[in-house]
Every structure is written in C-alpha cells, then in structure tokens.
Amino acid sequence: MPITYTSGEQIEVYRFSIPVTVGVPLLALFLQSFVPRRISYFSYLDLPLLVTIFFSMARRNPISGLFTGAAIGLAQDMLGAYPIGIYGIAKTVVGYLASSLGAKLDVENAGARLLVTLGFYLVHAAVYFTVARGMVNLTLDWSWKVGILAGLANGFVGVGLYFVLDKFKQRT
Amino acid sequence: MESVLGRYRNLTILVGVLFLQVLGLAVQVKRSADAENTRLIRIWAVGAITPFERGLVRVQNGSRNLWRNYFFLRGVRAENRELKAQIEQMHLEQVRLSEDAAQARRLQMLLSFKEQYIAKTVPAQVIGSSGSDLSRSMYIDKGSNDGIAPDMAVITAAGIVGKVLRVYPSTSLVLMINDQTSGVGAMLEKSRLQGVLQGTANGEVVLQRVMSDEQVAPGDTVLSSGGDQIFPKGLPVGTVRKVGAGKEMFLNILVKPAADLSRLEEVLVVTQKQEREAVAEGSGRVRAADILAQRLPSVPDKPAVDAKAASGGSASGASEQSASASAKPQLANTTRAENGNGTKLSGVSLAGGTAATRSTTTVAAPPPANGGVSSKVVEKAPSGDSAIKGNRGAAVRSQDASGATGSGTTSSGRTSSGTSSNAATFPAKPTVKRAKPANDVATPEPPAAEDNPH
Numbered sequence: 001m002p003i004t005y006t007s008g009e010q011i012e013v014y015r016f017s018i019p020v021t022v023g024v025p026l027l028a029l030f031l032q033s034f035v036p037r038r039i040s041y042f043s044y045l046d047l048p049l050l051v052t053i054f055f056s057m058a059r060r061n062p063i064s065g066l067f068t069g070a071a072i073g074l075a076q077d078m079l080g081a082y083p084i085g086i087y088g089i090a091k092t093v094v095g096y097l098a099s100s101l102g103a104k105l106d107v108e109n110a111g112a113r114l115l116v117t118l119g120f121y122l123v124h125a126a127v128y129f130t131v132a133r134g135m136v137n138l139t140l141d142w143s144w145k146v147g148i149l150a151g152l153a154n155g156f157v158g159v160g161l162y163f164v165l166d167k168f169k170q171r172t
Numbered sequence: 173m174e175s176v177l178g179r180y181r182n183l184t185i186l187v188g189v190l191f192l193q194v195l196g197l198a199v200q201v202k203r204s205a206d207a208e209n210t211r212l213i214r215i216w217a218v219g220a221i222t223p224f225e226r227g228l229v230r231v232q233n234g235s236r237n238l239w240r241n242y243f244f245l246r247g248v249r250a251e252n253r254e255l256k257a258q259i260e261q262m263h264l265e266q267v268r269l270s271e272d273a274a275q276a277r278r279l280q281m282l283l284s285f286k287e288q289y290i291a292k293t294v295p296a297q298v299i300g301s302s303g304s305d306l307s308r309s310m311y312i313d314k315g316s317n318d319g320i321a322p323d324m325a326v327i328t329a330a331g332i333v334g335k336v337l338r339v340y341p342s343t344s345l346v347l348m349i350n351d352q353t354s355g356v357g358a359m360l361e362k363s364r365l366q367g368v369l370q371g372t373a374n375g376e377v378v379l380q381r382v383m384s385d386e387q388v389a390p391g392d393t394v395l396s397s398g399g400d401q402i403f404p405k406g407l408p409v410g411t412v413r414k415v416g417a418g419k420e421m422f423l424n425i426l427v428k429p430a431a432d433l434s435r436l437e438e439v440l441v442v443t444q445k446q447e448r449e450a451v452a453e454g455s456g457r458v459r460a461a462d463i464l465a466q467r468l469p470s471v472p473d474k475p476a477v478d479a480k481a482a483s484g485g486s487a488s489g490a491s492e493q494s495a496s497a498s499a500k501p502q503l504a505n506t507t508r509a510e511n512g513n514g515t516k517l518s519g520v521s522l523a524g525g526t527a528a529t530r531s532t533t534t535v536a537a538p539p540p541a542n543g544g545v546s547s548k549v550v551e552k553a554p555s556g557d558s559a560i561k562g563n564r565g566a567a568v569r570s571q572d573a574s575g576a577t578g579s580g581t582t583s584s585g586r587t588s589s590g591t592s593s594n595a596a597t598f599p600a601k602p603t604v605k606r607a608k609p610a611n612d613v614a615t616p617e618p619p620a621a622e623d624n625p626h
Binding site: 029030031032033034035036037040042043044046062063066067070074075076078079080081082083084085086088089092093096100128131132135136137138139140141142143146150 | 181182185186189190193194196197198200201211213214216217218221224225228298299300301302303304305306307308309310311337338345347351352353372373374375434435436
C-alpha cells in the first residue's frame, strides 16, 4: 500500500534552501506564463499548484503550507486577467490541506502522489470556481471531462516534477 | 478563549488568511465597477516577469530568422513566383471588388450610414500568457508607451483575436475571444443574424443568442457586427463548425476562430478607428488596364522634353501627350487610347484622383483637336474632385500619375492636394494655360485609412 499512516514522530520533515524556496515557485510562474503560447496544451498544467503541493507536503506544517499557497496563488493572480485573490484563496486551501495530509500520511510513492495530485487539483478547481462564480460573479463553466483529464495530466507531470524536486530536500 | 485559539491555531490562521483575501477581492470587485485601474502590485509582477519573456522571445526569433533567412531558403524562388501570380490574380479581383465597394458606398451615402474604418494599428509580439486553462489571455510587448489603451481591438490578418484588458508601460494584457468572460458582437455573413460570441470552458468559441428556428449551417462565415463598440464591423471572426441546441430557445453555434488563437506570434492592435459617413466615388470605375499600367515600370521624366514644350509655348495637346508618353509609356498608351474616344475619357475621368489629373490635362490642352472632349471633361472635373475625396487609393494614384504627366496639371493637382514638394520636382515645366479652376481645387480630405501602415 503506497500510502502509510504513521505517527507524527515517524514522518520526516524536510526543509529547503532559500534559493530553492524562492526560485522554484518563480520558475514555475515564469514557465506557466511563457510556455503555453508555444505549446498550447501546457495551459492545462498548473505548475504553481504542483509546486504548492510539493512544498506543503514536504514541510508538513499547515501554517507554512497555507502561506506558501497564498503567496504562490496571489503571484499567479497578478499575472492573470481576473481579480487578485481567486488563485490565492484556492491555493491557500490546497496548501493547508496538503501540509495537513503530509503531517498524517507519508506520501512518497509515485502512485500515491498521482492520486493526491489529482485530488488536490479537483479541490483547487472547486474552490476556484466557487470563489469566481460566487464572489466575483465571473461566468465560468466547469467541464468534468476537461477537469479530470487536466487533473490526470497534472498528476503525471507532478510525479515527475516531485521526483526532481526531491533532490533539493534537506532533512531537518 | 486562548486555549481554544491555541488548540485550533492552524485553523484560525487559515480562516484569517482566507478572510483577508476575500476582503481584498471584495474591494476589487467594488472598485472595478467604478473605474478600471491597474493595480501597482500587478505592474510590479508583470514588470518582473515580462522582461525575461521578452528576452527569450527575441532570442528565439533571432535564431529562427537566422535559420529561415540565411540558411533554409529551399523553395523560396518557387514560392516567390507563386506569390507573384497570386498578386496578379488579387489585383484583378480588386477591380471587381472595388466596383462592389463603390456601389455599397453610394447606397450607404443615400442612407447616411456611418462606417467605421481601422485608421491606425500597432503591430505587437505575443510574449506570454496568463498560463491557465481557466482564463485565456496573453501578454503583448506593447503598452501605454506605444499608445495602447484598454478596450482596443486586437486582430490579425486572419481575424479578430481579443481586446486589450490591462495596459502596463511596455506590455499589455489581452483578453482573447475564447475566454469565458469575453463577449464579442458577431453576425453570420449570409443571413446577417446577430449573436454574442463567447468562450467555453474547453477554450472553444460559441456564438450565442441566435434563435433556434433560424437556419445556420456549418461552414457559414462569422463576422464582427460592431455592436460591442470594440471591433469594427465586418472583421472575420471564424466559420461555423457545429450547430446544436442550446439553452432555452437559442442555438449553440460552435465557431472555429479565423485566427489560430493557440499559435499567435504577432498581432495588430487597432489604436485608432474612424467613423464617417460613406462618400460615393462619383460613378467612376477603375479598370484593370489602369491598375496594370500603374504597376509597369516607369521612365523618369526628361527635362529636355519639358523644356521643348516650354519653348514651344503653345503647349499643344499633342506635345503634352508626347511628354506624357516619354514620361511613362504604358500609362500614356492608355491615355492615348482614351483620348481617341471622348466617352471613354470621361469614363476614366470619374475614377478618383487619376481622373482628376487626366481631366485637367485635357483642359490644359488648347483648342481644336479634341475640343469637344475637353469641354466635356471640364464639366467632369468636379466629379473628379469628389472622387478624390471618395477614393483614397485613387488619390494616391493621382499623385503618381500626375507626376508622370507633369506640367501645369501637376501643379494644379498639387495645389489642390496641398503637396508642394511634388510641384517643386518640375520647375522647368511650362505653365500650361488652364481653364479657371473654379471647381478644380480639390479640398483635401483628412487622411483616413491610408494612415494605416498595413
């Protein structure tokens, strides 16, 4: 079973150097802005979300996770067309949940990471749409087909990305 | 209380952070209803990201241009030949279309219609995007420093792309037509049915608000209707791909955008539109022979001939013709052929600026030989003037043609159009007697679409 339930003492908590903490989210935001104009399918990926999930789960600290999500989400909002805060709220929730989950479960297996990423993608989308439609009154439609496919795509890319980012982990 | 907060510390902080963001959203939503100002924080974020994107785009384009322009030139000659042949075809097509356009203008004038023209555009390069499938927007490398403002239309040669949403000093954010929050006034070309074009969650484009009892078929062309006050009427939007039943009593018309929205590299921002009433270009028509004549190479003016004409003093119609012939043989041939027949000449004289020039030339020619024709053309001169107003392309040709024909005609034409530099080109030319230019002075029309560098 890839997901193992362990006590807080048994789970390793990781930290990251400052260049990685700052540089990786910035690089993710840059790629998210630059690449989709060249590869249109890239827009279905949400690299900032994947980075949020990774950092939050590795640090296993809900406060750190929610602030990481808020910072990355707000930065993503600033580059977008909609009001600032929609991504911020969605990623704050995901960061909090991911770090809370990371504190309870040790998710190191590729299959578990795929499922967790898919789940968080859907949670992120649900919060995003709720805020966008309920608060900002944007007329956005949700497509289950696109949502699931994009979630799976993010899951697969996430597994690869997490594998790369694992190299930057530092044990506390 | 403290123990409760301490126990649920994480949750409390989460609620606090979320509350702050919700508050920020509420402020933005309220303010955006009053005035759409770009927030400083956005300017900083965009200013931090876009220089890198711009740099990468330049490097990418530079290396691609180096490859395409200097190394990979296979098939360029054949392509060049094909393009030339295509241009020939298009010129002939242009003749036919110009007649239709002239007729349309006459009808519009009768109804006092106001038309919108794209007067000025600014080319821009796409450097980035919002990077999400939930919002379809892109960044271009032109901003307020280049005259870009919010709500300007963004187009390509193929069709419309979107509108400028936010403007920064050197970049702008463009909301594309396949974004779910965009709305473009559109109509079907054949049936003239109007609807609203919107994006879907899948990034597709749908024409909405067309009643379900209307006949719409796949392949129908969709144009901008101008109803949104952003896109001028008649710009290509796309073609109908699929028609299905939509919400309530409306059709759901899936449209394939004319511009490839996923592979945009360069776009045009419409920075200036002009609205004016249609002006008919007399009853004249441009003939294919005229267009072909103008495209043939011309021989520079020979001063000797002009001097001869000046010393002759009489400046007969024949000498005028020969000067013209030496100046631009092909065009002169056309003129001679027309001179042989007064009707033809008057017919030509109605075709815009060229007509004005030619008609004046005939006036300049003294009496007998074709005196009847002259008097007839004098009467046509005013209509030639109006043609200058109406036909901008012809007005440009008139300078060209009069430059070749030269003499007093030129100076009069130039005076009328206010271009003194061209008159100075022919200082040695004799002042040919002209009929009193009561109606000969063409009031220069303010520049319109010819300002468009494209």
